[in-house]
Amino acid sequence: MITTTGMMIVTIPMLDDFVIRAMIAGIGVALAAAPLGCFVVWRRMAYFGDATAHAAILGVALSLAFGVSVFIGALGVALAMGLLVTSLNGRGFGMDSMLGVLSHAALAVGLVAASFLQDVRIDLMAYLFGDILSVGRVDLAVIWGGAALVIILVGWRWSALLMATLNEDLAYAGGINPKREQLVLTLSLAVVVAVAIKIVGVLLIAALLIIPATAARPLVRSPEMMVIGAAIVGVISAVVGVQASLVFDTPTGPSIVCVATVLFVLGNVVGSWKLG
Amino acid sequence: MPLLSGNGSLKYLVEVSGLTVKAGNHTALSGVDFAISAGEIVTIIGPNGSGKTSLLRVIIGALKPVSGKVQRLENLSIGYVPQKLHIDPTLPLTAARFLGLPKRRPKAELAAALAQAGVSGIENRPLQGLSGGQFQRVLLARALLEKPDLLILDEPTTGLDQPGSAAFYQQIAAVRRDLGCAILMVSHELHVVMSASDRVICLNGHVCCHGTPEVVASAPEYRELFGSGTLGTLALYRHDHDHGHDDCDHTHAG
Numbered sequence: 001m002i003t004t005t006g007m008m009i010v011t012i013p014m015l016d017d018f019v020i021r022a023m024i025a026g027i028g029v030a031l032a033a034a035p036l037g038c039f040v041v042w043r044r045m046a047y048f049g050d051a052t053a054h055a056a057i058l059g060v061a062l063s064l065a066f067g068v069s070v071f072i073g074a075l076g077v078a079l080a081m082g083l084l085v086t087s088l089n090g091r092g093f094g095m096d097s098m099l100g101v102l103s104h105a106a107l108a109v110g111l112v113a114a115s116f117l118q119d120v121r122i123d124l125m126a127y128l129f130g131d132i133l134s135v136g137r138v139d140l141a142v143i144w145g146g147a148a149l150v151i152i153l154v155g156w157r158w159s160a161l162l163m164a165t166l167n168e169d170l171a172y173a174g175g176i177n178p179k180r181e182q183l184v185l186t187l188s189l190a191v192v193v194a195v196a197i198k199i200v201g202v203l204l205i206a207a208l209l210i211i212p213a214t215a216a217r218p219l220v221r222s223p224e225m226m227v228i229g230a231a232i233v234g235v236i237s238a239v240v241g242v243q244a245s246l247v248f249d250t251p252t253g254p255s256i257v258c259v260a261t262v263l264f265v266l267g268n269v270v271g272s273w274k275l276g
Numbered sequence: 277m278p279l280l281s282g283n284g285s286l287k288y289l290v291e292v293s294g295l296t297v298k299a300g301n302h303t304a305l306s307g308v309d310f311a312i313s314a315g316e317i318v319t320i321i322g323p324n325g326s327g328k329t330s331l332l333r334v335i336i337g338a339l340k341p342v343s344g345k346v347q348r349l350e351n352l353s354i355g356y357v358p359q360k361l362h363i364d365p366t367l368p369l370t371a372a373r374f375l376g377l378p379k380r381r382p383k384a385e386l387a388a389a390l391a392q393a394g395v396s397g398i399e400n401r402p403l404q405g406l407s408g409g410q411f412q413r414v415l416l417a418r419a420l421l422e423k424p425d426l427l428i429l430d431e432p433t434t435g436l437d438q439p440g441s442a443a444f445y446q447q448i449a450a451v452r453r454d455l456g457c458a459i460l461m462v463s464h465e466l467h468v469v470m471s472a473s474d475r476v477i478c479l480n481g482h483v484c485c486h487g488t489p490e491v492v493a494s495a496p497e498y499r500e501l502f503g504s505g506t507l508g509t510l511a512l513y514r515h516d517h518d519h520g521h522d523d524c525d526h527t528h529a530g
Contacts, residue, residue, distance in 0.1 A: 042367045159378040166363065166377070172338035173356035173428075174378055214366070221368050221402065 015140070018133055019242060025135040025143050026238025026256060029199045029208065032147035032192050034231035035154040037209035038223065039185055042165050046210055047096060048085055051103035052186075053193045053205035055081035057110030060127050060197070064117055071142055075194035081106060082186035107202075130201035130253030132242065139198055146195035150188045157184050162223060199238075200253035207257045212237065215264035218271020233263045286347055288313050289426050289458055290335055295344035297330045304330040306482055308344070314425065317452065317459045319469045321492075322479035323501055328462040329359065331479065332430050335460070352426060355419030355457070357412070359430040363403050371406070371414050372399035375421060385421065392454065393417035394447045409440040413447065420451065427451070429461040441465065445472065466502065 015021055040049050056074040063073025081102065088098060114122050123131070135143075154161065163171040164178035171178045196205045216229025241256030248255075288311040295308040305327040312318050320328045333339035334346055336356050363369060375386045383399075390396055395413040398406065406414065412432055419427055429448070433441035445468050452459055463469050469476055469489065476492040478484040478501065485495040492498050 042364050044364065163378045165367070166369075166374075167358055167361050169333060169336065169338045169358050170356060170361070172333075173336040173354055174422075175337075176378060217366055217368065221370060222373055223368060226368055 028143040028147040030234025032150040037213035041213045047099040049206040055106035061113035078193040079190035211260040215267035319473040326480045355424030357429040389417040
């Protein structure tokens with residue numbers, strides 16, 4: 001296939017192989033998801049991640065309708081959902097039921113909105129479960145750009161984020177505003193969701209956040225090591241998952257999540273063996 | 277002494293005036309005046325839901341008052357020991373790493389703070405594996421690292437047994453001897469309050485009564501809130517209490 005972007009971007013022969021591109025994309029998402037996934041686990045935000053990810057399908061439908069980039073649309077709606085959930089937090093709603101409402105409502109509205117798009121043929125499966133094998137060079141640039149942004153943002157705010165996660169009052173007493181740190185996490189989460197849609201789709205993004213972090217937990221003694229462990233699990237899952245999906249002819253996104261799940265079981269078995 | 281903030285000079289470390297705080301639709305505090313001077317030990321007592329924690333949270337800046345003024349000395353260093361701190365089991369954190377948040381500190385400094393709080397040598401233990409007493413002391417050590425001018429403790433012995441709690445208060449007394457910092461604490465343990473405080477503030481949505489422990493213990497407001505059963509040890513302090521409390525426009529339960 002001849003692409004105009006191919007001429008603008010320096011041609012690296014290795015990137016001509018769609019399998020290599022898929023792996024590099026998966027690695028990029030795994031690296032961004034590692035630090036954020038740890039915070040999602042520590043702060044018990046799993047359903048928050050789900051709601052944000054599900055909202056992105058509405059973003060996809062909107063961006064196709066208005067002809068803007070899917071990345072921008074998904075990012076915008078995911079961010080809006082994140083801010084909505086944050087602002088509703090502590091206003092007397094039960095958090096889990098409220099997230100249940102928002103998460104599924106966003107998914108349903110997104111699917112309905114997508115059905116109105118008659119001019120655009122939309123491959124819903126690709127957005128629900130990912131389409132990592134179709135990742136192009138521009139996608140790679142977007143994914144790695146987003147990953148770099150998240151890693152820099154979380155790295156910069158690291159200590160403050162940890163303080164805000166531990167205890168809000170301790171953070172305030174130390175001159176840290178936990179509300180601002182929550183905003184950093186919400187923004188990062190929206191970025192990860194937007195770049196991960198192509199890889200695992202909106203339905204499995206939360207898995208990519210939570211499973212590697214939880215797999216690393218039994219083996220580590222510090223928050224920093226947990227992030228590194230989650231990154232290693234994520235990268236292995238991406239590389240092995242892509243290979244496995246080719247060998248067994250299985251859908252790639254779910255295959256990546258399956259590999260991560262196997263590593264989660266291994267991590268916990270080794271962890272309990274170490275302690276026992 | 278650090279520089280003074282606000283309009284003109286501030287005599288106190290923290291001065292709060294006309295404070296009203298809401299928690300949702302409920303007014304947690306109304307019209308509260310409060311101040312604490314350098315080196316003073318002030319204890320806040322009051323029934324559950326009387327706004328004790330709200331007052332502390334306003335002072336550390338975690339809660340915005342609906343109205344009223346909060347003034348702090350400029351560069352005032354506050355060490356804060358929260359009432360309870362739940363650390364999620366998914367968060368791997370050793371005592372040393374916890375003490376090094378938000379800024380890393382030299383090992384010797386951490387060891388000294390732990391020793392001062394009475395828990396030497398537990399640097400590499402995971403927080404989740406510490407006993408209640410050890411954990412409270414780690415929280416105290418963390419507050420001490422700030423070299424506080426004002427140490428704020430919110431019911432620091434919740435969940436400790438009687439000897440543990442007594443030992444913890446002795447530790448706090450020792451800390452104050454060493455550092456000379458002011459201490460503001462919320463406590464339910466009236467015998468401790470009465471023996472260790474310079475001043476006691478009895479809170480129930482507003483300041484019910486305040487003064488030296490003896491004055492508060494014999495105030496009718498205090499008796500109504502806490503009954504006379506706890507006053508056994510305080511009989512020695514009883515004295516005539518003849519001033520009025522006409523400014524309190526509330527009725528006490530009981």
